[in-house]
Amino acid sequence: MTPRLRAALDDIPVYRAGEALAGLTKLSSNENPFPPLPGVLDRAVAAAAEMHRYPDLSAAELIGELAKRLGVPEDHLAVGTGSVGVLQQIVQTVAQPGDEVVYPWRSFEAYPIVVRICGAATVAVPLAAGARLDLRALAAAVTDRTKLVLVCSPNNPTGPAVRREEFAAFLDAVPEDVLVVFDEAYVEFVRDDHAADGLDFLATHPNLCLLRTFSKAYGLAGLRVGYAVAHPTVAEAIRKCAVPFGVSSIAQHAAIESLRRQDAMRARVDAVVAQRRRVREALLRQGWAVPDTEANFVWLPTGVQTPAFAAECRRAGLLVRPFAAEGCRVTIGEPEDNDAFLETAGRWFDGRRRVAGTAGPA
Structure with a gap:
């Protein structure tokens, strides 16, 4: 048996x-075609000498460095094992059997996986013309059962970014008790002046959570460091769902040094x-x-x-x-x-x- x-x-x-x-x-x-940024490998190697010790559970130095770089309070931040690891923490904070999570499709293939692992129902909304996210359709798909809406910008795997005006209208249309995750894994590559930057909307929307990573622009895909930016209540809940000591000391030190190499x-x-x-x-x-x-x-x-x-x-x-x-x-x-x-x-x-x-x- x-x-x-x-x-x-x-x-x-x-x-x-x-x-x-x-x-x-x-x-x-x-993946980033370049090797680690200057100084990052040296710091990571130095951190490896302490691999017999547990990493900092709170990632305090990394959180402090991120807070300074982003211009947000430290209690707005939560880190995890890559943005997909943080995504799973986020879904765990709000979704359970009987709930719905709305997301665009085709989009990041981990979305339906992490939602269904938590037992929630998936609601996939087709893309619009030009392989763009259809934010009006996403907002219209929200029901009384919806706990979370995922918005990927630039959208993986199709590429277009959400525009500022359409994102503002979308946030106004989504109920305030529904969490909106703005997945910005590729935000550093955006050059469209009309694209939405999640940080511009965070202060006025307590139900908004930003999802970012060190895997792409910073070239730390192999070390698994991602983070969320959200209002304190949401950020605290995300931290509660983290695997203890999930972000290694090597990864934390590499991320800190990477932030200092802008x-x-x-x-x-x-x-x-x-x-x-x-x-x-x-x-x-x-x-x-x-x-x-x-x-x-x-x-x-x-x-x-x-x-x-x-x-x-x-x-x-x-x-x-x-x-x-x-x-x-x-x-x-x-x-x-x-x-x-x-x-x-x-x-x-x-x-x-x-x-x-x-x-x-x-």
Whole structure:
């Protein structure tokens, strides 16, 4: 006889990471192509000498550094094991069986997983034209059972960012007792002057919680450090749901040092943004219908041809992130890797156009 496990877990998918294979260029996980920022590796190595000690449970130094950098009180902050770890803490604070969580789809694939693990019901709202979030539809999907709405900006995996005016209207439309999580994992890559910055709305909306990470712009994906910014009552609840000592000393010290290297971080992000712009413009010239992107990736709407396109990239030595029957997300990498991807994308697009006699890849 086997142990009796929760039946609710039977149909919950396992989170699927971007593929990694030796000898192939990995453009499948939205990783930063640069190594750790100056001084970060040295500080992390020094912290490793104390690995026989527990890390600071409260992450006090990291919280203090974040508070200064963001201009918020320390009691507005909670840290965890990457933004997805903090997301799970957030869902645990508000959602239980019988509740609903509203989110856009396609969006970050962890959303339905963490919601269903908590036993709540998922309410997926389709994207609007241009692979953008439909904030009006998200607000309209809120019911008396809704405890949480997730808003991803820039949206992973499609790229567009939520605009300031539409986010303001959305927040006004959502009931004050429903928590809104604004997932800004890629906020440092945003260059659209009209994009919403969650910090601008935090003071006037007690039901708003921001979700950010050190995995992307700061290049600490392997150390798992994320954080939430929320009003004190919400932030305290998020901290209660944290795994004790979840953020290691090495990760805390690396994050602190990374925060102190803002100029170097911005220079690297600028380089990625420049490559992002170059890649998207080249894809548009090839004929692809690539949506706007404010993240460190591009989205190709390959539809039913998604597996074929991903296979073509693999034959060219490139790993991309396919979403079956929808599209492929491709991380911006080193310039030479981007060149190889563009060559592959152009060749495949031209081949499909010749076969189909149309201007589209699907």
